[in-house]
Amino acid sequence: MISDTLTVSGQNFSQNRSENHVTIHGIPVPIVAASTKELKVVVPDGVPFAYVDLVVSRNNHQPASSSISINEYPSPEITGISPTNGSAGTVVTIYGRQLDKTVHASYILGFTGANGEMLHKPAYPFIMTSADSVQVAIPSDAGTGPIYLPVWPNQSIENTFVFLSTPVFTIVP
Numbered sequence: 001m002i003s004d005t006l007t008v009s010g011q012n013f014s015q016n017r018s019e020n021h022v023t024i025h026g027i028p029v030p031i032v033a034a035s036t037k038e039l040k041v042v043v044p045d046g047v048p049f050a051y052v053d054l055v056v057s058r059n060n061h062q063p064a065s066s067s068i069s070i071n072e073y074p075s076p077e078i079t080g081i082s083p084t085n086g087s088a089g090t091v092v093t094i095y096g097r098q099l100d101k102t103v104h105a106s107y108i109l110g111f112t113g114a115n116g117e118m119l120h121k122p123a124y125p126f127i128m129t130s131a132d133s134v135q136v137a138i139p140s141d142a143g144t145g146p147i148y149l150p151v152w153p154n155q156s157i158e159n160t161f162v163f164l165s166t167p168v169f170t171i172v173p
Contacts, residue, residue, distance in 0.1 A: 005032065006068075008039040014058055024070070025052035043070060081147065085170035088140040092169060093133050094147060100131040111138070112145020112169075144170045 013036055014020050020039055022029040025047050033040040039056065047070050057063035078096040086092070113119040119141060126136040136147060147169055 003045075004043050006041050006043055008041060008054065008056060009037060010039075010056065010064065011037055012058070012061055013037065013039055013056075019058055021057045023053075023055045024068070076149075078149065081169060084168070085172050086138060087172055088138050088142065090138045091135055092138060092147065093135050094149065095133050097132055099134055099149070111142040111147055113141060114143035116143065116145065118148065138169070142169075144168065 008022065013034055015034055015036060017031040017034040020031055020034055022031060022039060022041050024041075024043060027044050027046055029041040029044055031039055031041050052068060052070055053065050054068045055063055055065045076096060076098040078094060078099075080095045082093050082095070083090065111119045119139075126134050134149065145168055
């Protein structure tokens, strides 16, 4: 998010902040702390909420770049599930933070399959019950393991998402 402190990990950074140069989307970024393996920078105004290039350079060293996602909202977090066990059809509430801003409720929900594989398909609907919780019904083909929520890392990139996983849900016959 804009104004957040971002930690850039790597090697061969200078401990002297002024000897390192960082840009995000071509915009120079203030460096607030530096060590040989880590830089802490502040995301500046003007950076779009999108995937953007982060470039780190230092005199006499090759610049390094990486694509990062700048989000309009804080990153989502899963804090727990209830109940933690049940059979097919059990309604499970997934608790967390910022779920309403980033979980894409009409896309794909993933479950651990009976053989430990990840099952994900649009056939597993769920409903947003509040900003910080989601309810799902355990499908008949699910097995013991985490439940996976699809999260848009960047709302401007179509059909791109990552999965957040819950604690283990145990299937009880």
